[in-house]
Amino acid sequence: PAGRGAGGGVMSTTGGSGAAVGIPMAAMVVQYASWHVMFWGTTAVGALGTALAWWAVRESPVREPGRFDMTGALGLALGLSCLLLGVSQGGQWGWSSPRILGLFVGSVCVLGLWWAQQLRAARPLVDLKLATSPRVALPHVAALLTGFAFYANSLVTAQLVQAPKATGYGLELSIVATGLVLLPGGVIMLLLSPVSARISAARGARVTLALGTLVIAAGYGIRIINSHSLLVILLGSAVCAMGTAFSYSALPTLILRAVPAGQTASANGVNVLMRTVGQAVSSAAVAAILVHHTSLVGGAPIPTLHGYLLAFAMAGTVALVACVAALVIPADPTLRDTRRASGSSDAPRDEAFEGA
Template structure:
């Protein structure tokens, strides 16, 4: 039951991050707060997830992956419960920040799968785990839209609370603690430095459109980010047990998958962002379909189902051709999906087809990334290294959100007295995302080939040997 339980946890993480989206337009009225304050319900989850993913990944490598996984799921459950009990915007934002800790579920689960499963099952299980992010997002949006439309908005958080509590109980029952650990003292200074740098970076990226990209606050945040992360990198290179092993992370077999994760995160996220806005645009625009939020969610549902069905296929390609090839194929398919979107973004069936093609490419790319990381790092650093990879996807999504917003703001027209993005603006966003996908494909092909001895996912013997060596060192 380890694989389905961990996959359920990954889907829950994506669902809890997505369900608030249909609620955003109504939250200012429901909470008596401003739209700017409400936007922090998304920003808080983004920031806490980005900060806690590498930190909890490293803690899992050191103190036990199951233990830290249960902590992440418990924080997600607590955050949902608090959201269900209050209408105060400040408390809601804090609760959403708690839910952000669940972003560490996927890297921790991937590390557990590497340690626990026989090698012939690891590839498909890791592919499934990586795909849960897209599956959960595709399922969460229509579910939340249905609840918001036909029930009190607090019901949505009661549902996620029940689901999260179920996931926590199942994980506690079905997942055993991995024996593979990397002993040592936790790098608290490194964790604080990374947190400060990431907060400055992501806060600047996410709020740049609202505060002004050349405003003193945004420029100050980016300058602070550069200074803090520079000092942090110096500290990490000198630390005996660093939070992130930068010597390992800068090797091409690790660094290039991280770069590709950032680019893939950017290109994938544009699909969800732009599709949702495009199909909801008024019919008077000449291209919009005027769909409700429920219908919009259903348009994205085939993408999630496709990701679920094709994750085993991507694992087979990685086994036969190598994850580097799978990653390159995935990025190329994403670019093809945006070609479809540019060719026709007026007919609903073509829009769904293009979005589904992008999701197919994302499935291949996301399933290959953790496999590349697993093959390139020691067993004792699997969770922390995959945590950094997930972090890079998050940064890519944040940058994509800012880029798409900037493009659409500069390409608008008045429809019924309201400023609405033009079709040209949407097509330009698709072209940018497709170009980034092609760059990701090139980066994937540049990843050095694996040594002959590492052609397969590391075996249980290697894992146990690493564990024995760690015990001898202790």
């Protein structure tokens, strides 16, 4: 039990590391093979992951009686699919086009019906009463905002370093070189996850989450100061990765301590889902900014440096809002009572055990 928070944090951060490491691997496939190979490759990796999970992951002894809420699962999948498709394609299809408006209206209707169904269901897919409590809802909000801030780093950096040198700021790197620029971020996230777990054990997961989002904002501050030098770009990207490692490691710890054992899978699943929604919204927001701040370079519209700096400022501001959300998360009453009873400065080190 004492290692539960650290284990969950490492698992969460590994997901971000895999995304960061996957970018340069994907770049090599695209450059030396075909983008069609990407789909076959990810299918093979998914099959391998399924086999490894079946072979290596021990079964949980916790069981919830009742049938799986298939209606809730399908409703959530349909509603979110409409939402994310509209967000991701709005820039290309036009935000006021009938298709985009139809997707958004459909998403609102389906998710509204899904919400009502979840409140009536005997065994809902998501316990909405629990999910809307401050100790659970605020980590979900922080996850959405952190996902937004994290993804902007990879997305904007990849475009900026590939921009032509004629822009005055671009480095004109190849696809593979661009992937290598992002690779250190994935390694940093993986290496820092145990450090994040120690901070959570000593100071609490709220502090770790707030610290992580603050570090992300600092990384974007570096990018705003200088986005011409490759070394500074690497530094700013690495600082954002450090903050993401702290944030992603703290989020599942907060969820684990806020919900009953039988609902940890559902609550953590929603938390990861909120990160994904944040990333999709980040992609659309960054695209909207860059599309509206372009100049002709060699006859082609290329985003201006001002547009990139606006994207950095937007992501940094979102990270600061996530920091505020982290700071207002209610403290774990069990931990507070334990610390008060012990009167020891070492009491926070038992946080992971108490939460489990």
